[in-house]
Amino acid sequence: MYKNKQKLLIAVDCIIFGFDSEQIKLLLFKRKVEPYSGNWSLVGAFINENLSLNEAAQEILFEYTGLKDIYLEELQTYSKVDRDPGERVISVAFFSLTRINEIVEESVEKFDAHWFNLDEIPELILDHREMVDNAITKLRQKARYQPIGFELLPEKFTIPQLQLLYECIYNKKLDDRNFRKKIFSYDILTKTDLKDKSTSKKGAFLYKFNKKKFDSFIANGYNFEL
Numbered sequence: 001m002y003k004n005k006q007k008l009l010i011a012v013d014c015i016i017f018g019f020d021s022e023q024i025k026l027l028l029f030k031r032k033v034e035p036y037s038g039n040w041s042l043v044g045a046f047i048n049e050n051l052s053l054n055e056a057a058q059e060i061l062f063e064y065t066g067l068k069d070i071y072l073e074e075l076q077t078y079s080k081v082d083r084d085p086g087e088r089v090i091s092v093a094f095f096s097l098t099r100i101n102e103i104v105e106e107s108v109e110k111f112d113a114h115w116f117n118l119d120e121i122p123e124l125i126l127d128h129r130e131m132v133d134n135a136i137t138k139l140r141q142k143a144r145y146q147p148i149g150f151e152l153l154p155e156k157f158t159i160p161q162l163q164l165l166y167e168c169i170y171n172k173k174l175d176d177r178n179f180r181k182k183i184f185s186y187d188i189l190t191k192t193d194l195k196d197k198s199t200s201k202k203g204a205f206l207y208k209f210n211k212k213k214f215d216s217f218i219a220n221g222y223n224f225e226l
Contacts, residue, residue, distance in 0.1 A: 011091045012057045013044035013128065015075065015135040016065070018100040018115060019152035021161060024168045025100065025115040026132060027065065027108060028124070035086050036125040042132070043113065044091070057094040066107035071097040071151040075135055083127050091127075095135040097151040143169050145224050147188070147214050156206040158196050159183065166226050174226065182226060188214040 016027035031041040043064045047056035053074065062068045075093040083089065098104060100115065108115070116122065121132065142148045149165050163179045183189065190210045195203035218224070 009046055009087050009089045011044055011046050011089055012053060012060055013042045013091050013093045013131060014057060014061055014072075015042055015093060015095040015132055016061070016067070016098065017095065017135070017139065017152070018098050018104065019165060019168070020100040020115075022164070023117050024152070024165075025117055026121055027113055027115055028122070029064065029111065029113040031125060035084075039125050040122045041125045042093075042128045046089075053092050054094075057092075061096065065111050065113055067096075067098060067104065071148070075131070075138060078127055078131065080127070091131075093131045093135070095138065097139075097148065099152055099154060101154075140169055143224075143226075145218070147209060147211070147224065150209045153209075156192060156194060156208055158204040158206060160204060161196075162207070170226075179226065186214075186217055186222070186224065188217055 018025050018027060027043065028040045029043055031037055031039050043060065045060045045064070047053065048059070051059060054072070057072055057074075058068070061070070061072070072094055073096070075095050078091045078093060081088065083091070118136070121129070123129075124132070139148065143166065149162075149169055152165055153161065159180055162183065163174055163176065166179075167174050188210050189207040192206045192208060194206045196206055197203035214224075
């Protein structure tokens with residue numbers, strides 16, 4: 001029935017954001033095929049015809065970075081006719097979030113992938129820079145009504161660590177007193193008996209994100225605005 005129809009190539013490109021407790025970074029690798037072999041690229045590949053888009057994105061993430069079980073969300077479809085000089089290719093972009101720790105560092109290094117600060121992103125192939133810019137915008141929008149930032153933190157964290165993360169997401173300084181007042185007013189954190197003493201002898205109490213309370217908070221019509 002469809003044998004005389006033109007076939008198109010479909011690719012998945014992954015915009016992978018990581019947080020190393022100081023900055024949000026972007027994961028890139030050097031393209032290994034033509035065109036643009038050797039240039040910086042997002043992690044991506046053509047999809048296997050037996051997989052859904054989401055399954056393909058997860059497979060590509062694991063195959064090219066060793067990462068799995070991390071936050072992954074479809075971003076947008078890019079379909080300009082001339083976007084890829086090699087062939088007519090439609091790309092579906094996904095963005096993902098992960099905490100950068102030693103395990104993640106070792107995993108991506110095996111695949112010759114590298115983390116870049118958002119203000120030091122090199123020139124990228126095709127329309128990958130547009131994808132990155134769109135993903136950053138999406139991240140900032142979602143951070144206002146979903147606890148998406150918590151995907152980038154360890155299970156237990158201090159209030160200053162949480163504030164720094166959201167300062168990185170919004171790319172602006174937040175007032176310390178107002179931030180603490182607002183985050184505690186939402187009642188979505190559980191205080192632990194543990195302290196982080198890496199920055200002072202007194203230390204700072206560690207907190208955990210309470211998803212049940214957050215879901216109730218959103219269900220009641222509140223906005224997670226920081």
